[in-house]
Amino acid sequence: MLRFILTRVSLVIPTFIGITMLAFFLIRLVPGDPIETMAGERGIDATRHEMLRKELGLDQPLLVQYGIYIGRVLHGDLGKSIVTRESVISEFNALFPATIELALCAIFIALAIGLPAGIIAAVKRNSIFDHGVMGLSLTGYSMPIFWWGLLLILLFSVQLGITPVSGRIAVQYYIEPVTGFLTVDSLLAGDWDAFKSALSHLVLPSIVLGTVPLAVIARMTRSAMLEVLGEDYIRTARAKGMAPFRVVALHALRNALIPVITVIGLQVGVLFTGAILTETIFSWPGIGKWLIEAISRRDYPILQGGTLLIGVVVMSVNLFVDLLYGLINPRIRHAR
Amino acid sequence: MTAETLEAPSATAPAGAPPHPLREFWSYFSANRGAVAGLVVIVLVLLAAVFAEVLAPHSPYLTNNAVFLKPPAWQEGGSWSYPLGTDAIGRDILSRLLYGARLSLVIGIAVVALAMALGIVLGLVAGFFKGVTEIVIMRLMDIVLTMPSLLLAIVIVAILGPGLMNAMLAVAIVVLPHYVRITRAAVIAETSKDYVVAAKVSGAGTLRLMFSEVLPNCTAPLIVQATLGVSTAILDAAALGFLGLGAQPPTPEWGTMLADAREFVLRAWWVVTLPGLAILITVLAFNLLGDGLRDALDPKLKR
């Protein structure tokens, strides 16, 4: 088991180096002089230009520059925003909980609906329910979620007026951040109205963000269950006189979950992709919106640092899922 | 006479000649109603795209000061000269959607063609020249796969500058790893088979082996991936357009149209609903077709 963990962790190192290289070299591709770009339209005089060049290490060879960059990254220094002069890390830390809260709610919705739907569809194969689930999930999978968000706003916020259009919480509430999750923090503060406000702001974005993972999980669960239900050990369980529910929910599901968990892990990337769009539509103050705004402000350090941080987050979650996979699959757990 | 009675039943059975592969494929494919529906929709979209000039009642760029945000014809205040209504600056939505179909199909096909061409070459190279070349290529692809696809596309566009061409290039780079992986996996699976070994022994060069022996044997998964890839490309390009990083106004690209329409969500449902519906239907059609092709081409599922 230890060996399994070590191999998996060591496999991550080249990916990490790759992500840093991506973040480093992509920014170099920006046309024009980086300092002039940073200075913006006001321009910069020659001596200060030279000073900045030295300060930023831009007079060094590219590989040395990359080395310096890696060193800084490993010390947690990802540079400062050109616009706000705040460090990239602290801005990221301030906004990341909002994205996590949204993503967790989205994946919760996706699992709560997708798993049972996939299981029932597999058990009642070729029934109307099965066809319905498959049709809906393919539609969800094909959904342009930026449009889906607008559509939900049109229906629930504009026509029915039951959910707010944007933001995380109504403006009159101020909640001291503890966990950074407004729903949790408002409960910790004992402010029931603030909690309700935060929750109502969370509903639509979570549905929008959860749609694609929901579709993928339902489809994957169904196909994994179908495969497992045809296995010999399912026949054995039935030959032991086990009730159909126990056969499906224990004997089959336990095995089907192994590939499904991998797929859930892969949804992390999809969630970030979706978060960029969802946060833009709902003005959700998370890192997706932060990055899009950084682009329109040409705030390259944020773009560079944000890309790196998201890359590392996705990589870590993938690693975690990989390890979890080993934990629930005895064949891997006991492999030597 | 003895032989007759002892003949194997399988031989006496009325066993017709095996059906032509294409015919067999069609019988599997046409049994899948979803896939056929997808194909029909794609053909319709294709026709709309090809005959946009003929079908569109107006120019997609023509603004008309007299008809800002006119509702669709069947609603009160609508008129049949603008069947699906007009947008905020009086352009005909139907015409823009028709020209948008042309744009979306071109985007989807161009992106997939680019990614596939590059992916096949990289995959063949990685599969045939093992060692460092393979490791470098596959590691690069892993990194591309690790990054959330839209984020990577956004970063690329942010650096290259917004615009349809750059957006297409970005999306092509993002979907590249799938084609590389499929081709490489096929190469590795095929090169161990006897007929490739035979070709090698008989003196076929590596290049010849690559393109004439191995490539035809991984077309099935590539066709499926390409079909599904068109839908991804359309969706991602529309998302970039929506974020203001893809096609720029006044281009009648569906995602860009949605971005323009956002602020009118409270007043005019049609400017928001229709372009998105067009994206959804087209993407769904390609996904249905892709699924159907996979089922029809995948021998494992045949019974």
Add this chain to the structure above:
Amino acid sequence: MPLLEIENLSVEFPTSAGTLKAVDRISLTLDEGEILGVVGESGSGKSVTMLALMGLVAYPGKITADRLMFGGRDLLAMSDRERRKLTGKDVAMIFQEPSTSLNPCFTIGFQIAETLRKHEGMDGKAARRRAIELLEQVGIPAPESRMKAYPHQLSGGMNQRVMIAMAIACNPRLLIADEPTTALDVTIQAQILDLLISLQRERDMALVLITHNMGVVAETAQRIMVMYAGQIMEERNVASLFAAPQHPYSAALLAALPERSEGEHRLATIPGMVPGLHDRPKGCLFSPRCAYATDHSRLVQPELRPWQDGQIRCHYPLGDPQRDALRAAGGNRLAAPETTP
């Protein structure tokens, strides 16, 4: 009263190309403590018959029977819930592939204890104790430490022992073993068979041994049932069938045994294949491969009828004194029964 009574049991599967008759009007009785060998080629319906008896034929499969009694209880009239109280307890089954028949995600201890908890109402501790006993009985060394093992950590033979332990956990009155040794090494095969037979003797349970190995049947079973294309061809006492097979198919199977081919250079084979969905003959299902087929037997299917010490489905049993006359009347176009040149 016999332990098991089956009358005209059929199992059909609808397929896109038509209805597949996997089991066709099987009738059979089995007494307590009896060993029945079921032989036949793959696809002859041996396994499906027994799965139907266990209530394990999955959804599109359709089971019909005139009578299906076990221990005096009518299986056809039972609710699914009542039936499940019987399966795994009074009737147990083990399968061909021990390694895939055990759930890879659970320890073998859990899988054995699960049966005990369900049917014997044992608590976790008692079930564990009993499971260790059972593992010991089926000859698994160090049973206590094996309780925590997963199926992939054990060999195929060990896994089959675990399957047997699981099957006998609730002292079944009937154990069905579906080719229990086919997937195992030759040396292990004999051990597993010996284990099954000794368990059967100790507990006086009935045993149905499905196999395509006639030799195994000769050594272990009291009665033998020969199946072909979903039908019973011949069902009789082992000794008498081996001494004088009555159905041409049984005779051909025996002739194909290596130990019977004295002095001959090549093993006898049965030409042709088991009929499939589309080439099912109109008359006797074996007629296309039968050396004694007549126009009559090609057109009219023989009924299953009592014959000697058992039953047979044949127009012209080999021991029938009027055989030649009947065949001649049946429009025999053949001069002599010969094998392929």
